[in-house]
Amino acid sequence: MIKNLLPFFQKKNILFSLLIICLILATLFFVSFSKAEKKQKNHTKTDLSNKIKKTSEKAHAFFDAGKYDSAYFYFNKTQLLCDPKEDYADAYVGSLNYIVEILQRYGNFYEAEATLIKAFPYLDKTSSKKYAINAYTFMAFNYFYTYNNEKALYYHRKALKTAISTFRKARILSEIAFVYVQQKKFQEAKDILEPISKCKIADKITPSNTNLVRSGILYNLALSYIGLGNHKEQALKCLDESLELTIPYNNDFELIANYFGYYLYYSKYYNPELKKFYAEKSYHAAKRAKSAGNEIDRLADLLKMDKAEKAKKYWEIYTRKNDSLYLSRKTAKNQFADVIYDSKKDKEENFELKNQKAERELQLQRQKNRSYISYVVISLSLFIILFLIFYITTKGKREKNDIILKSEMRISQKLHNELNSNIYETLLFVQDHNLENQDNKEKLLDSLNNIYSKTRNISRENSKVPTDERYLAILKEMISEYKTKDVNIILNGFDSVFWSKIDKNKKIILYRILQELLFNMKKSNSSSLVSIIVKEINKNLLISYTDNSNEIISENNILEKRLQNVENRIETIKGTFNFDSNSESGFKISFKFPI
Structure with missing residues (x-):
């Protein structure tokens, strides 16, 4: 079926037309979808301002x-x-x-x-x-x-x-200074507060806040002075002015802090009577303000300084208030948790009702959207699948043809280079000599045998290399073919290697490398002894090749160019390649790769 479709899709105009159809379907879908989104937004954007x-x-x-x-x-x-x-x-x-x-x-x-x-x-x-x-x-x-x-x-x-606004900035700076005071960074707090305390900054939006914020700035500045020490007069002056600004508001909650500031001041500059006086005033202000937390804290301060008789009285009040505060906070938290739960429940119910209403109105439009999505997805999927089939098939065929062509050209070139002269000489010999003569027959047979051997070698160079348990035997057989009465080849370490644990691709590349080195040796026709040593060292296979040829490797030498192919093969298996270009005793090369 795919083969029947390929000629159809080989026409560029058909592919272009299919692409245009897919684009049109996609455009229709997006236009319809955007309309649905717009409708949904218009539905939700009802005027809720009054509510x-x-x-x-x-x-x-x-x-x-x-x-x-x-x-x-x-x-x-x-x-x-x-x-x-x-x-x-x-x-x-x-x-x-x-x-x-x-x-x-x-x-x-x-x-x-x-x-x-x-x-x-x-x-x-x-x-x-x-x-x-x-x-x-x-x-x-x-x-x-x-x-x-x-x-x-x-x-x-x-x-x-x-x-x-300057007023808001002053208020925030005062809050920053207060944090510094809690960190005992009194100098940093003082550096912030002193400049803004010298300016009377008004709140233009809510004028009643002006004096309260200034009171807070002076209070925080007094705390920083008390913390630093050596600022007795400045601290008292700030506390007095802060209290003066707070009193007109008749706000007992604000007065708690003012009186507590005096308590800290007289604790610093030892005056037990005034210290106790302001501790009691802060306590009574907290009591009037019904601030249970502050009331308990001030009771704790009074407990530290009173005599045993009064301490007992304050302790009873402290214990009763503390238990009462704990119980009331627990009750309030439980009640408040119910409020939070009810609010969350209300949120979920409102959200569910809104969704139901919106879904009823947009159900038809969503169904259309799903249809458009299906059309677009199916069309695009079909187009992509057919295009991929066409592209992968044609690409595979093209690559296969290129490989075949290159292989044929290489084999043809090698046959031409190695057999052309031999065949020509053999033909001339047949024409010029009497083949009835026994010596001439012998020479002709030798020549034909030589041609056959070269042809067989070229065939083996391009044939499949077995990588199973026969690999070592086939490798040795290939090497032995280059051994003649004039050339002796010595092998060492081949039997000690576990060839079965070496990757198949690496075995094939090793086979081709040794084949190429031996071919170059035979072509030079100047070697009488070849040594190939194989060693397994630190999970690497080391191969040393040596012959006693008289070829010299130089930058422009043909042998240098031949070895480039060997080096490329070694690099593909992440190996390293070395040869001795200064050797006087022959040609030496070694390479290794990880097993």
């Missing part, structure tokens, strides 16, 4: 009221509505930032990190830099809370690089 806005407003209301479980639910619902996310990048990234803040309040830092990572691909698509800054800042806080200060600094620096 997203309403859900986001609910989320913010719950967040401001401190109902973080409900806020999480609606922020999560907002980000699920943002599909595709590129069209609602602000709402999507903003919701994720709030979700992260809630997760961090509950101490779920690993979930917070996974949530933030989802926001990063869309930071460049938001309308304001604040979304990216907040995302980087929350990631920095996340690493800070998990005691990875280097990563925290990395994301604070990314936020700093993204920030444009």
